[in-house]
Amino acid sequence: MDAKLDFSILKTLTELPGVSGRETAVREYLKNLLKDSADEISTDTLGNLIVFKKGTSDKNLLFCAHMDEVGLMIHFVDERGFLRFVTVGGIDPRTLLAQRVRVQTKSGALLGIIGTKPAHITTEADRGKAVGIKELFIDLGLPADEVKKRVEPGDWAVLDRSYEEFGDGKISAKALDNRAGVFVLAEVVRALKNPFYNVYAVFTVQEEVGLRGATTAAYGVKAD
Template sequence: MPFDFDDDLLCELTEAPGVPGYEDRVREIVRREFADSVDRVRSDAMGNVVGTIEGESDYAVAVAAHMDEIGFMVRHVTDEGFLQVDPLGGFDARVLRAQRVTVHTDGEDLTGVIGSVPPHTLTEEQREADDEVSDVYIDVGREGDAVAELVDVGDLVTLDQTTTRMGDRVTGKALDDRVCVLAMLEAARRIEEPAVTVHFAATVQEEVGLRGAEALGVDIDPDLAVALDVTVANDVPQIPDEADAVTRLGEGAAIKLKDSSVITNPKVTARLRDVAESEGIEHQTEVLPAGGTDTAGFQNSAGAKPVGALSIPTRYLHTVTETADGDDVDATIDLLTAFLESETGENDYTL
């Protein structure tokens, strides 16, 4: 069954490299897609991109989804030609063994691998040691002198993975948060004459502290903000307690109640639920024990603001096999669009 959303665009977005602070290639795609769907596009000194659709009133709604993905920065090149790296974002070092990567240099993109020593030769101490990002060495298949000519400290590294369909689901790297960038772009295409002004914001540096959203909260100063991000779907055999699943694939868009960075406005949450129910859109609620999103970046950076958040349930977060359900993506796009089209600027979100 075909997806309602543009899966070719999703592949382009997710496969483009863009670590925090260096989201250039994703930014180019966003600008291109905004060109025919918004009234004006601007960017700032941090690299946030904002596409604005002018409404009938000055009441402004910000919609945010972040462009950056977790990655690395080269911190040292050994004499033998191996690269040591510093993380940009939160990695579980266990998933890095035997991964293929791309090293982005000034001259070209280089293929590299994170090597894993064969189990035959591990000492008992090595077997018992915990994996650490600081222990990662990247092999780019060249001798030391050649690597020194090609790679500099400060060059960037991303994990190398394509995005592909898997049944009714899609899997790949950087669905966090490019699948939500896709949802935002699709909503911008669908909305034509909103009652309120809508700022669609593709933000930067979320993975290192919600930095782009915090800056935009001041610059845009919206009356209402809704952030989009993926969320944990631990509906897998390794997590037997259903309470720890957080969300489940195939049960619709997730309306966030809280994470470790924000408690969403109850009135905004209630209206999201009301819109979902009146439009017959599949939805579920999300209580996330750990992790933050751009929602928090807008809540109080320019005074107290009402905020809400929609999440796309995703398995295996912060790996190269992140997996989302196509129906959940469609439901998120439908709910976001219906919420924005029904916003009049007259709702009282004060508590």
């Protein structure tokens, strides 16, 4: 196996939106990437992408890496056009303030900024407590009526963070959990020739909200 990995694949993977339950963009990219490296590619009912490579034995070997990432789901649009949201997966609210996000709507992605009540109008009581999800909102920079036309409850958002290499071989990007694992598994599939085991590389969904895809894959593949 050539030890040189194609990190442009990881860059692309981290840039794709794929909140738990909304992994379509990641799945479609992987299907195209791996179509010439697999004996069979399928998608199960839950949305897992199953990439199969036939081995010379009758034993099944299962690898899993989850495609989904944590994110936000729009709960409602308030009277000022600010988007109120809940988290999808485990997110510490302290990490969200002033972050850029991409809100995924039916008409396309919209850039927004996460804000809260500005410092000059906070009270002493406000300043003495941690900011929670209920105090945060997404500002799209658009009039309220325009926002309400374009954004619906149930639309979702991902962080807008670029892929950057820094320091001594380090990488900063959104969704490295677990697009890094997806990248490694995809490279294994691309490099693997004539395996002994029947290899099932399963790119799973909804890990961030309860390991749902991996649980389904384990029962579906019946690996040894």
